[in-house]
Amino acid sequence: MDKLKYWVGLSHFPKFGPVRLKKIKKYFAEYEHAFNASSSELEKAGIEKNIAEEFVSARISINPDELAERLNKENIKIITVDDANYPKLLLEIYNPPQIIYYKGELESGNELSLAVVGSRKYTGYGKRAAEEITGDLAKNNLTIVSGLALGIDAIAHSAAVEARGKTIAVLGSGIDKESIYPSANRYLAEKIAESGGAIISEFPLGTQPLRYNFPQRNRIIAGISLGVLVVEAGEKSGALITANCALEQNRDVFAVPGSIYSETSKGPNKLIELGAKPVKNAADIMEALDLNQVSAYIDNKKIIPESAEEEKILSCLTREPEHINELVRKTELNTSIINSALAMMEMKGMVKNLGGMQYIIV
Structure with a gap:
């Protein structure tokens, strides 16, 4: 953490997102040098003059040592794109997060995972579908990924935990106790981390759940997964943004069909109309993904050093x-x-x- 604390410090400047952090990492040999760089040096790294000057002015309020101490106190770990255990699928997306904060277990970059998303407002039908399909997928060793939101997201996480499977919650806020959003699901977040899963975010400590954070969060939900299952969603639900991210990232999109009279089924029904695969159970997803073949492929791709x-x-x-x-x-x-x-x-x-x-x- 001695060297990484400066990378953590850089990530705490709000205007240093994945694009600018990548430029900084490419230019500077040492994180400490990057953190303490002059505005002119940052400009040479490709950072815009006004942003570089703004960071240099704001740097006095960012204390890497205090941040490292806080991470340790809250048992929050970090992983960067340079780490061998960084999720392999996430490396395939455009501008992957340069740093991920997480609590729990995020040790295997080769996990088989599926995103399960939906609206905050759900019906009994949607709840049952989410519980049954997610539970069965978790029992078949698929890691369930979602966004910890109220509604279908929380149902999916809970079903995976109850099935003694693994689930990952991707947040649009910081993962420190005060920032976890929604606050109503903080206990669920703790259960996820304690049961072998993880809560993760590319946003630094103290980041509030601002509206524009969630499209960024959704690209990670889709990017870390083999595919996305939309259970229930209205026509303007954020779950459809995640589905669009999946399509852009060449992932499979699945949807639970519903009544033509149900507002919460308009999203999935529209996705099916546009080519998403309709599913009625976990077996449909397992078959569509040909998971036996995928698992064998990943096993074969494991690299074992010989020295x-x-x-x-x-x-x-x-x-x-x-x-x-x-x-x-x-x-x-x-x-x-x-x-x-x-x-x-x-x-x-x-x-x-x-x-x-x-x-x-x-």
Whole structure:
């Protein structure tokens, strides 16, 4: 955390979102240097002049040591795009979060997960469908992803917990106790974290649930999942935004069909009309995703290092290009050892050389 506390500090500046943080990470070799950089240095990294100057002025109010202490006190952990355990599916989306705050367990980047979303207002039909389908999916080792909202989201999370499965709640606020939204679901959030699941957010501590946070949150719900199931939703429900994110990210969209006379079924029925897969039970989703095949694929893709050098290199690589000089710096191995190891790893299909001494994990 000694080095990462400065990255946490940078993420606490509201105007440093994933795009600007990525530019900063690419330009600066050390997080501490980036945090303490002058406005002119930040401009060289690609940050707009007015934003750079605003950060330098605001920096005095951001204390990395206090933030690190607060994270530790609330048992909040962080994961960055550089970490091997960063969710692999999330790396595929446009501008993935550069940092994720989480409570609970978020240790496997290869989890099979499905998003289950819907409206805050629901019917008995929607509640039963969400409980039964989600519960059965959780029993079949699918991680259930949703947004902790009142209504279908909370029902889906609860059903997964009751089925002794894993569920991930993606928030549009900070995940510190005072910021978790809605406050009515704070106890549910604790249950999720304590039962092997996780509550996660790209938003730093103290972030309030502002309206424009939720479209950003929805892209993560869809991005971290193999597909999205919409249970009940009105025509203007935020659940449909998540479904649209899924389509943009080349994920499957599923919908529970409902009565043509029900306001809460207008969203799913419209999605089905546009090509979403109608489902009546968990088996329909399992079959559509061909999960046996997916599971086998993920098992085959697991990369097992065969030496200490390979393990060090793999821990530094993601699907974003990494220059060999950065690998030397991060692993503390000399250049000749890195070159030799990378050549062998490329032959084994573990890494890919993009040219210009840039490498990514396969």
